[in-house]
Amino acid sequence: MTETALANLQNLYRIFTVPEAPDSTLGSVDHAISENVADFLQKHIVALERSLEDIEKDFSTSKIPEEPSFVSAYTEFVKQKLVAQSVHTAAPGFVGHMTSALPYFMLPLSRIMTALNQNLVKVETSKAFTPMERQVLAMLHHLIYRQDDSFYEQWIHDSQHALGAFCSGGTIANATALWVARNQLCRPEGSFAGIAQEGLFKSLQHLNCNGLAILASQRAHYSLGKAVDLLGIGRDNLVLVDTDDDNRIDVDALREEYSKLCEKNIRPLALVGIAGTTETGHVDPLDELADFAAEVGCYFHVDAAWGGPTLFSRTHRHLLNGINRADSVTIDAHKQLYVPMGAGMVLFKDPHSLSAIEHHANYILRHGSKDLGSHTLEGSRPGKAMLVHAGLSIIGRKGYELLIDLGIEKALSFADLINTHPNFELITAPELNILTYRYNPAWLQEKMARLDKEQLQQINLLLDFITQEVQKRQREAGKTFVSRTRLRLARYHGEQISVFRSVLANPLTTTEILTAVLEEQCAIVKQTQVQSFIEKIKQIIV
Ligand SMILES: Cc1ncc(COP(=O)(O)O)c(C=O)c1O
Known part of the structure; x- marks a missing residue:
């Protein structure tokens, strides 16, 4: 050498x-x-x-x-x-996305996690991490389903079953839930060996139907689109039902969509309720959805990736009433459990559910082993459950309750600030801790109330330019940040408009900072190029 x-x-x-x-x-x-x-x-x-x-x-x-x-x-x-x-993303003025501050202890604990470099796919590479992950799943299961102690004693470490699947986030959690739903509907029966064995074509023949569908509201997260694509159901068969004025699924419209599917001989595979929509933070009427799912005999999944931790709050948990009737629930730990990026979970009411997607291999995941990899979509996975365990142990139920309550209170006071400000229009009031609004001065709002549909469209188009330009300039200036989306509003004849979206999950965000967010936006509107849109609006109105 x-x-x-x-x-x-x-x-x-x-x-x-x-x-x-x-x-x-x-x-x-x-x-x-x-x-x-x-x-x-x-x-x-x-x-x-x-x-x-x-x-x-x-x-x-x-x-x-x-x-x-x-x-x-x-x-x-x-x-x-x-x-x-x-x-x-941890800045208190960064109030535009679901990524916020982390408790300080997550950093040193993450280093320990990295140093240990456990692989949760199998016990042979994770040892104590496997029982710990099973415990975390049981804790979240209990938060949702509230079974008694004997239930958890029986199932928590049962080698044949799992109460949920830990994964990298809400997208994989939703896909896992719908994978289970698909395999349960197309389960082995008589000479049919099941969809996992024979594929979709043979399943449709077996079920004697023309397709499978998933029903959710227009506000559903786009991860459902990925799931139907992956599961072979087809994006056309993700039926997005209209919402009411509060961005919650319209149950009458749901019934109509269901009837249309029946007419086409398409089998609804699952109904998905949302607990905390990504854009507006609203919660679907979960109890009503559970009733409907039971009535038509369809799997019921709740996407609580964002809103799930609301269950910690004694004041607000009623908003999620009915969640315990869901067959499965998604919760993202890297959202309101304040864990670093890359931690999500799906919990199943019935400990047998995950058997529908069980996979084994000879070198690991042997039948009867406690390896978690036999029930997860992902193979090798890090020991992220340790950080959820840390959060639950250190912050505790009461700590998370405080965080949830603070976020919702803050969103309500931000809504007040917007409502009383002469230059802004609140678009969606917060139910949890997300709200949307836009720049629209009171004098203009007053005039818009008297305009016809065509004039409204013209003004809304110009207001859209203002929203887009202000959001972009505010982001580039780097002092404060809100995000932006487009929403359809009944008050503007169902037209889609651009809005600012604010997520109030960072405990360090203060009213002063929120006031500064609005002030900065007003200052940007005064800049020449943005002012030109205001001038154009004035020309239309005069
Ligand atoms: C309601 C909802 N579901 C699912 C997801 C997807 O989660 P992830 O980005 O962790 O995959 C999100 C993300 O924002 C969400 O808000």
């Missing part, structure tokens, strides 16, 4: 063995990153100076570096090119 090759080998060996002492290479790297992150986070939501196109130039080579480099050199790259150009 040459001297260089030997040095390379020794260095390679070092990167797996250097201890994390403060003065070691890794220690100083870590320190440097922490310092830099702290400095950066104190100042910005987003770095201002560089456009995404410009940033792309730092990540444009497709060649893997030939030679090893120093960790310190790479750290410098991370500091300059990555950290400084990241989004500070």
